[in-house]
Amino acid sequence: MGLHRKALRTTAVGAVSATLVAGTALGLAPTAQATPNPVRFVDIAGDGGTVLKANVVTPAGADGTRRYPLLVMPTSWGLPQVEYLAQAQQLADSGYVVVTYNVRGFWQSGGEIEVAGPPDVADASKVIDWALANTPSDAGHIGMAGVSYGAGISLLTAAQDKRVRAVASLSGWADLIGSIYAGRTQHVQAAALLDGASLVTGRQSAELRQVFDDFYASNLAKEPELIAWGKKRSAVTYVDQLNKNGAAVMLANAWGDTIFPPNQYADFYEKLTGPKRLEMRPGDHATAELTGLFGLPNDVWKDTERWFDHYLRGEDNGIDREQPVQLKSRSSGGYEGYPDWKSVAATDRKIALGAPPRSAPT
Numbered sequence: 001m002g003l004h005r006k007a008l009r010t011t012a013v014g015a016v017s018a019t020l021v022a023g024t025a026l027g028l029a030p031t032a033q034a035t036p037n038p039v040r041f042v043d044i045a046g047d048g049g050t051v052l053k054a055n056v057v058t059p060a061g062a063d064g065t066r067r068y069p070l071l072v073m074p075t076s077w078g079l080p081q082v083e084y085l086a087q088a089q090q091l092a093d094s095g096y097v098v099v100t101y102n103v104r105g106f107w108q109s110g111g112e113i114e115v116a117g118p119p120d121v122a123d124a125s126k127v128i129d130w131a132l133a134n135t136p137s138d139a140g141h142i143g144m145a146g147v148s149y150g151a152g153i154s155l156l157t158a159a160q161d162k163r164v165r166a167v168a169s170l171s172g173w174a175d176l177i178g179s180i181y182a183g184r185t186q187h188v189q190a191a192a193l194l195d196g197a198s199l200v201t202g203r204q205s206a207e208l209r210q211v212f213d214d215f216y217a218s219n220l221a222k223e224p225e226l227i228a229w230g231k232k233r234s235a236v237t238y239v240d241q242l243n244k245n246g247a248a249v250m251l252a253n254a255w256g257d258t259i260f261p262p263n264q265y266a267d268f269y270e271k272l273t274g275p276k277r278l279e280m281r282p283g284d285h286a287t288a289e290l291t292g293l294f295g296l297p298n299d300v301w302k303d304t305e306r307w308f309d310h311y312l313r314g315e316d317n318g319i320d321r322e323q324p325v326q327l328k329s330r331s332s333g334g335y336e337g338y339p340d341w342k343s344v345a346a347t348d349r350k351i352a353l354g355a356p357p358r359s360a361p362t
Contacts, residue, residue: 047122054101070137077149078197086295159238174268177230248275254283
């Protein structure tokens with residue numbers, strides 16, 4: 001079993017290394033583009049003074065006499081702080097102050113990987129504090145967005161910090177146990193990829209290393225601890241608080257996500273009572289957002305900006321009047337809208353199979 005786990009991790013590290021190289025190049029590519037929005041690379045003191053490496057993009061011409069909506073974007077698992085730079089530039093063009101930062105334990109940020117634990121949520125609030133004190137951002141109009149790991153941290157922060165008024169959670173999770181341990185079945189591929197990426201680009205805490213080891217070993221004696229660990233890191237645990245805070249929540253995922261299966265997002269969506277939107281598209285984990293990270297036209301990021309434009313800037317762009325559940329067909333490439341998730345399965349359609357056979361002439 002030990003050799004099997006070692007081989008599995010080695011395979012995962014190799015696969016993730018290639019992905020991270022591509023991801024790093026992806027993040028760096030937008031820096032070659034000429035843009036008028038100033039970018040600052042800064043150090044932000046997170047929870048307990050942990051240094052978080054961040055970059056700040058402000059609208060061109062911002063001189064401190066005007067306040068702008070603030071967007072805070074935690075990075076994905078294993079990717080550097082420049083991951084969102086192309087989108088940050090576009091959002092700054094639209095009038096947002098954007099702060100993206102490397103979550104603790106990864107790359108040059110300090111600390112150890114907490115897997116969206118309380119220190120990560122506290123870090124996000126500290127980043128908001130820093131932005132309000134050091135940028136021309138508006139304390140009454142704050143949003144968070146992220147892909148994968150950043151998506152989960154954004155949801156958790158909105159549940160704990162009522163200053164967050166809107167969230168775009170892209171290819172993330174709402175139920176961590178439902179994602180990697182659904183039905184008490186280990187999703188070893190997902191765990192191995194996360195494990196491998198964190199070994200290559202970050203610093204695992206002793207707690208996280210033990211969680212992975214117990215998970216691989218099917219240590220049933222540790223199951224209650226694993227479930228409690230996962231629930232603490234799941235937005236569904238705090239859904240009542242999230243609803244009370246009233247943040248507008250947009251969820252987007254791919255039908256074939258092999259890391260965070262989309263059914264847990266659909267279940268979570270039904271529990272939300274505030275402004276909400278659920279988008280599902282063909283693809284695997286985070287593939288739907290990928291082209292947008294290069295700055296190319298992308299439906300997910302377009303709707304993300306529309307979501308923030310309405311709920312942070314007050315624009316009447318119609319997104320609140322659209323059917324809130326939007327599903328993209330793999331075959332036609334078009335979108336179908338539904339009033340809620342239950343209506344997706346309840347829809348009846350009549351399909352003509354062709355004209356009835358004609359009687360042979362006598």
